[in-house]
Amino acid sequence: MSRARSAFGFAGRGLPAALFAGILVAVAVLHLTPLRERLDGAALDLTQRLARAVAPRPAIEEVVIVGIDEETERRFPEPFALWHRPLGEALAAIAQGNPRLVALDIALPEQSYDSLIPGLDAALIRGLVAAKHPDRLVVGLKLDAHGKSQKVDNLLLAAIGLDALGLAYVTVDRDGTARRVAPARGGDGTGLPLMTERIGRRLGLDQSPGIIDFACGRPLRYVPMQDVLDWGKERPDALAIAFAGKIVLVGKVGPDEDPVRQPLSLADWMPDASAPPGVVLLAQTVRAMQSGRIVGELPGSALAALVAVCAAVVLVGGGLWRTWAAAGLLLSGVVL
Known part of the structure; x- marks a missing residue:
């Protein structure tokens, strides 16, 4: 014994x-x-x-999502590639609210459709220019199946400027879950930074790689894009209340729109989702960067x-x- x-x-x-x-x-x-x-x-x-x-941790709450949802799509039944006017008007309305930064997490048209519907390009360009001034616009470029960044119509690109572009992809682990911030790998051949890097540079935030803290901040909500359009016509005061000094992210928020697997869902409108929309991940990444909650790895x-x-x-x-x-x-x- x-x-x-x-x-x-x-x-x-x-x-x-x-x-x-x-x-x-x-x-x-x-x-x-x-x-x-x-x-x-x-x-x-x-x-x-x-x-x-x-014990959820506090965060700097300056991120606002403007969401394109099912009701938005019902209100504008045209193909998304022809949404120049509503997108332009929404961007102009957001700019009227005097935000700190505007980031588009949506694919802009690859070609002009003015020959089909005259005036489309001008309508979107007006909104892009309003959102950009003064140097506060970031536009995400989606990647195709081969890892190459999408093309943008030359007129729109001239209005945006190369210094506003960022690659709209995220680093995922072997199991397909996005947990970390990492610099762009440069495999698309453009030499562009990630969208999160571009936003971080504009805001003067630390760019160190690390783990995104999903335990910080309140659940994320969104302002429907159609509400923004209505405020622009009827309630300009609401624009200032919603957007003044804020970081405004425009993206699709439907259940099947740009899903990205995440450790947990911070989307207030789909709390049980295993793969919330990518704009939710973008919002939490920016919020964690602002709050010093990108945790370095050993x-x-x-x-x-x-x-x-x-x-x-x-x-x-x-x-x-x-x-x-x-x-x-x-x-x-x-x-x-």
Whole structure:
């Protein structure tokens, strides 16, 4: 009985070292397989959900979403490629509210349709110019199936300017979930930054890569685009109340529009969605950047140091509680 308790309690000197060496080998193998990344993602998601449920963190609440929803599409039944007039009017109305920045998370037309409906280009250009002045417009470029950025009609591009463009894609982990901010890889050949990078530059925010904190901030709501159009005609005071000094993101908010898998849904209108619209992810990323809630990840050198410290605790100190405490510390550092 005494002998069994002694072995289980790591009273001998050789067993702790052998056990911890086995843990180190297991950790090394884990890092070489996709399993580590999946465990990492699952642990991050669980942590974010628990933190939001138990102790949600405050954030700077300056992001406003102007959403294109099903009612918007019923009001404007034309194909979206011909929405020059309502989009232009909406942008002009938003600009009237004096926002800090306007970002379009929608695809602009790739070609002119003036030959089909005269005056379309001018209607949209008026709105783009109003939203841009003074240097406050960001336009996202979608990517095709080959990873190449979309083209924009030359007249619209001249009105926007290359310095307003950003790539509207996000970094996803192996399981397809977007959790992190990372710089553009440049694979599209344009040399353009990501849309989040472009927004960050305009706002003077820190551009460090890291994990997006989904536990900060209130649930996100949106202002329907048709309401913005009505305010522009009937209630200009409402525009200032909604948009003055704010970061306004324009995007589609329907359940099947640009879905992006996220650790949890911050969309107030679809709280149980596993893949809310991309504009929701954009809004949370910008809000987290503003609030200093892009959490840096543990670099490889720091992880190596953590391994060394844990090994020293076990091999020098010994003992059951020290061994398991060090093992837990090491595994938490590896997984999280």
